[in-house]
Amino acid sequence: MPGKIQNWLAPLIATAWLLAGTQSVFSRPLAPTGQPMEWKRPASGTNSIPTARWHSILVAPAPGVPKIHFYNKLNPVWWVENADDAVPPAWYLPGDRHRVLKWSFRNPFHNFDHYVIGVADKNFWRSGRYPERNSSLNGGWDLEIARRRLAVLPFISYERHWCSFYFGWREHGAFGIKLNFPKSHK
Numbered sequence: 258m259p260g261k262i263q264n265w266l267a268p269l270i271a272t273a274w275l276l277a278g279t280q281s282v283f284s285r286p287l288a289p290t291g292q293p294m295e296w297k298r299p300a301s302g303t304n305s306i307p308t309a310r311w312h313s314i315l316v317a318p319a320p321g322v323p324k325i326h327f328y329n330k331l332n333p334v335w336w337v338e339n340a341d342d343a344v345p346p347a348w349y350l351p352g353d354r355h356r357v358l359k360w361s362f363r364n365p366f367h368n369f370d371h372y373v374i375g376v377a378d379k380n381f382w383r384s385g386r387y388p389e390r391n392s393s394l395n396g397g398w399d400l401e402i403a404r405r406r407l408a409v410l411p412f413i414s415y416e417r418h419w420c421s422f423y424f425g426w427r428e429h430g431a432f433g434i435k436l437n438f439p440k441s442h443k
Contacts, residue, residue: 270411309394313384316403318377319429325378329368336369370432377430381405391428392416403430
């Protein structure tokens with residue numbers, strides 16, 4: 258089974274990269290003189306959606322992130338805990354005897370997603386058309402790349418009215434997977 262997954266993973270990533278529409282993928286046509294042609298832009302004030310250019314931002318850990326030690330990341334029991342919100346807030350199931358236990362099951366593997374395979378506690382660079390977001394403002398496909406030292410952490414998303422999908426390292430460095438098919442509203 259793992260061999261089958263590896264067979265389609267590389268073409269999927271390559272296709273997502275091409276569908277992201279980065280400017281480095283598609284070259285601009287040249288005029289007969291060999292000079293770049295002028296792009297025809299829509300008149301200002303029209304109902305056109307602007308496109309963003311590929312750029313990078315430095316992402317710092319959110320304020321209040323606890324100090325994570327190397328030995329914590331080696332402990333599998335710590336992986337299933339929630340270092341950010343260990344105690345449930347007052348609004349969560351007030352009066353329930355088992356509210357602390359239920360809170361621990363509410364977001365399992367939080368530490369694993371954020372701090373073991375994620376980089377939410379470190380500074381890192383995120384590059385893409387919308388590196389400060391999880392999806393394109395215009396909907397459709399979006400690809401972002403996070404980089405922490407030598408680690409390259411991809412993020413791909415797709416959003417339309419019928420589907421919402423993402424896979425990879427999100428805007429604050431945590432790993433996540435999502436696939437939603439919203440119910441149609443009549």
